[in-house]
């Protein structure tokens with residue numbers, strides 16, 4: 425999957441934000457924690473060294489045991 429801009433992320437219903445410092449979290453892309461500012465910091469400024477965004481089309485695709493659902497947006501199978 426080739427994600428270059430924040431707009432690309434918003435095409436998907438879910439996104440995993442991998443973060444070496446704060447842990448890996450699954451969000452709905454509509455979550456207020458999913459921001460262009462944070463995307464640019466992780467993906468462009470830090471070039472993915474400290475974490476990265478991984479958009480997902482389906483909740484069922486998320487099989488990573490290190491990923492925790494966000495407590496704010498509470499992503500579920502329903503979009």
Ligand SMILES: [Zn+2]
Nearest residue numbers: 451455494497
């Ligand atoms: Zn969230």
